[in-house]
Amino acid sequence: MTDKFNSLDFFSNLVLSSQDIDSKELLVAGSEKGLDIYRQCYVHTLLDSLKNSYPAVLKLLGESNFNYFGNLYIQKTPSLSPNLNDYGAELGHFLVERAELKDISYVLFIAQLDWFWFHSEENQHESIQLSKGSLALWDCITHDKNVEDIVIDPNNIENVCIIYENDTMYLVTKE
Amino acid sequence: MQKNLTGVGINLRLEYIDEILTQLPKLPFLEIIADNWLSLGPHHQKLAKLREHYEISFHCVGMNIGGSDIINTHYIKKIKELCDTYQPFQISDHLSYQANNGFHHHDLLPIPYTKKYLINTSDRVMQLQDLLKQTLIVENPTYYTAYAESDIAEEDFLNQLAINTNCKLLIDLNNIWVNSQNFKINIDQYMTTINWAMVKEIHLAGPDIMGEFYIDTHGSDINHDLFQMIKKYQDKLIGLPIFYERDNNIPKLDVMLHQVEKVSEVLYD
Numbered sequence: 001m002t003d004k005f006n007s008l009d010f011f012s013n014l015v016l017s018s019q020d021i022d023s024k025e026l027l028v029a030g031s032e033k034g035l036d037i038y039r040q041c042y043v044h045t046l047l048d049s050l051k052n053s054y055p056a057v058l059k060l061l062g063e064s065n066f067n068y069f070g071n072l073y074i075q076k077t078p079s080l081s082p083n084l085n086d087y088g089a090e091l092g093h094f095l096v097e098r099a100e101l102k103d104i105s106y107v108l109f110i111a112q113l114d115w116f117w118f119h120s121e122e123n124q125h126e127s128i129q130l131s132k133g134s135l136a137l138w139d140c141i142t143h144d145k146n147v148e149d150i151v152i153d154p155n156n157i158e159n160v161c162i163i164y165e166n167d168t169m170y171l172v173t174k175e
Numbered sequence: 176m177q178k179n180l181t182g183v184g185i186n187l188r189l190e191y192i193d194e195i196l197t198q199l200p201k202l203p204f205l206e207i208i209a210d211n212w213l214s215l216g217p218h219h220q221k222l223a224k225l226r227e228h229y230e231i232s233f234h235c236v237g238m239n240i241g242g243s244d245i246i247n248t249h250y251i252k253k254i255k256e257l258c259d260t261y262q263p264f265q266i267s268d269h270l271s272y273q274a275n276n277g278f279h280h281h282d283l284l285p286i287p288y289t290k291k292y293l294i295n296t297s298d299r300v301m302q303l304q305d306l307l308k309q310t311l312i313v314e315n316p317t318y319y320t321a322y323a324e325s326d327i328a329e330e331d332f333l334n335q336l337a338i339n340t341n342c343k344l345l346i347d348l349n350n351i352w353v354n355s356q357n358f359k360i361n362i363d364q365y366m367t368t369i370n371w372a373m374v375k376e377i378h379l380a381g382p383d384i385m386g387e388f389y390i391d392t393h394g395s396d397i398n399h400d401l402f403q404m405i406k407k408y409q410d411k412l413i414g415l416p417i418f419y420e421r422d423n424n425i426p427k428l429d430v431m432l433h434q435v436e437k438v439s440e441v442l443y444d
Contacts, residue, residue, distance in 0.1 A: 005243035005295070007287050007322060012275035015284065027320050034319030034357075037388060038282060045281045079279040082237035082250045083213045121215035 015039055016078065046074045049084045054091060054114040056141045060107060069095060089115060106152045109134035110141060113160065113171065120169050124162050127174070132156035135173055180204055180230055180264055181413070183435045183442070186420045187231075192221050194428050202435065204230040204264070206418045210237050213253050226261055232376070232416065233263040237279075238303055240313060241286035241296050242272035251306045258307065265375060265416075267312035267345045270296070270333065285318035288325040288332045297339035304342065312375050313337075314345035317353045317391040329360075330368040337373040344369065347378035348404050349391060356389045366408055377417040379405070379438060394423030397434055405441050413442055 010026050015038040023032045047070045051058050058066045073094050079087045092111025095101055109130045116128050132153040140147045158173045182203030187195070189211070205225065212222065225231070237250055258266065271283035286292050304311050313336060315329060327335075333344055346369060355362045381395030397419065405412060419434050 005292075007324065008241075008243050008272055008275055008284075011284060011320075011322075012272075012278065012280065015280060015282075016278065026323060028323050031319075031321040031358075034388060037319040037385070037390060038280075038284065041282050042280055049281075079281060080277060082210065082239075082247060082274065082279055082281075084210075084281055085214045119214075 015042055018075065043071060043074055045084070046079060046087060047071065050074075050088045050091060053085070053088050053118045054111060056110050056114050056138050057091070057095070057107060059141050059144075060104070060110055069098065069101075085119070091115075106131070106134065106137060109152070110138050113138040116160065116162075117171060120162050120171075124164070124169075127159045127161035129157050129159055132158045134158065135160050135171060139171075179414075180416045183417045183419065183438045184229075185431050185435060186234070186418055186422075187225070188422070188425060189218060190425055191428050191431070192218065192225065196221060196224055198428075199228055200428070200432055202229065202432075204232060204416060204418075206232045206234050206420075207263075209233040209235050209254055209257050209263075209266070212257055213250075222261065231261060231263050232418075233258065233261075233266040234314075235266065235268040236281075236283070237273055238268040238311075239272050239274045240268055240299055240303065240311075241270055241292065242274055242299070243295065244274055244277065246299065246302050246306070247274070248306065251303065255307055258309070265312055265343075266307065266309060267314055267376060269314045269316045270329075270336070271316045283316045285316065285320065285322065287322040288327040288329055290327070293327065293332055293335055293339070297336055300336065300340040300342045304340065310341065310343055312343045312345045314347055314376075314378065315350050316347075317350045317357075319357065319388055319390075321358060328365075328368070329354075330365045334368070334370045334373070337370060342373075343375040344373050345376040345378060346374050347380070348401055349378065349380040349382060349397075352398075352401055352404065353382050353389045353391050362404065366404070366411070371411045374411075374415060377412055377415050378420055379417060380420040383423075392423045393420045396430075397438065402437070402441055405438060409442055417442075 007026060014021055014023055014035055050070050073091055092108045095111060096105055096108040101107055112128055112130060116123055133151050135158060137147055137150045137152060140150060160171055161174055163170050163172050180203060184202045184204040184206060187205040187207050235254060269283050272286055273280055300311055315333060336342060337344055351362055351365050354360050379397055379401060380393045381397050382389045383392040383394045421431060
């Protein structure tokens with residue numbers, strides 16, 4: 001924080017903090033009511049961005065649960081890039097550490113595949129390693145197919161990469 | 176690359192891009208939020224195709240013009256690369272700050288209007304113009320809180336910023352109207368004080384009301400009051416590029432084009 005521009009620091013902190021901070025030295029009396037607009041906009045923008053980046057996690061958790069965990073993630077994780085598409089890289093690790101989600105620990109793999117796919121243009125020459133069956137599950141969730149027969153095998157790894165065929169990108173497993 | 180273009184265009188949302196490419200509606204230009212094109216993807220091929228048919232301007236939301244963090248040269252480099260690729264006829268951002276101590280708000284936070292912040296903003300605009308190697312256009316924002324220390328009217332702040340840096344101004348009529356509703360600023364005083372010789376672009380939009388505030392959501396049609404403003408200040412607006420912005424409650428393209436027609440009728444008939 002610099003003394004020179006402490007009003008900017010103060011206002012930014014007011015927006016990022018959900019606590020009731022005394023703002024009467026900073027803001028014209030009465031105008032602090034507008035702070036909630038900035039606070040709501042911040043959460044709304046980042047939550048929308050997470051939904052955009054993690055469509056299969058959104059389907060897996062459902063809108064209400066996604067909003068709940070997304071809000072917790074946003075409180076804990078500031079955005080460090082001007083490019084909104086960069087926000088949320090660690091959501092999978094955040095979710096898998098939540099006690100409420102311990103029975104669906106594969107949410108980590110679904111999140112990692114969402115993120116890998118969302119950034120597919122940058123990941124064309126990359127691959128990720130996940131428990132065997134993760135891609136099949138992600139594919140079923142993404143395309144609203146039955147997931148009952150999918151088995152996630154934590155003792156075996158699958159490599160997932162991107163291939164380009166007929167101007168279309170696909171996620172595939174490779175040995 | 177600055178060109179003197181006039182008429183009424185729209186901001187280009189991705190939702191419209193295929194339809195515009197197919198229909199090629201008669202529009203003088205389109206505006207894109209450059210920040211939405213920072214990432215790679217097939218949407219770039221479509222923009223390149225559109226560029227064959229339309230002039231475009233760049234509108235940015237991440238330069239942090241009024242902030243105190245050091246200028247994000249990585250971001251500006253990316254914006255400059257987009258400029259080199261798509262050759263917009265002008266480029267703008269807002270009189271606000273969007274990042275602080277490395278934390279990005281992805282929103283337009285207000286700055287105090289004081290001499291100290293005018294000097295800071297002027298220094299930063301100069302730096303940005305040097306990096307971009309072109310004139311920057313700075314837009315008047317909406318705000319929902321007011322700093323106790325502000326002692327310069329926004330219109331005077333913008334005029335002085337333009338004198339200090341030779342930047343140009345983008346006047347958003349809806350933002351002035353929204354601020355007049357929320358903070359009782361005098362629209363006529365604002366519109367007659369602004370140095371119109373420095374104004375190079377106009378924005379129009381429709382707000383929404385939430386609680387006791389009008390919010391600049393870009394979520395509705397242009398309202399009656401704004402059409403009255405357009406008519407009243409017709410002589411100042413008529414030679415400028417004008418954009419109708421819509422980012423929420425997205426209508427069909429026809430509705431956007433109808434708004435453009437209505438503005439054109441008021442302005443040019």
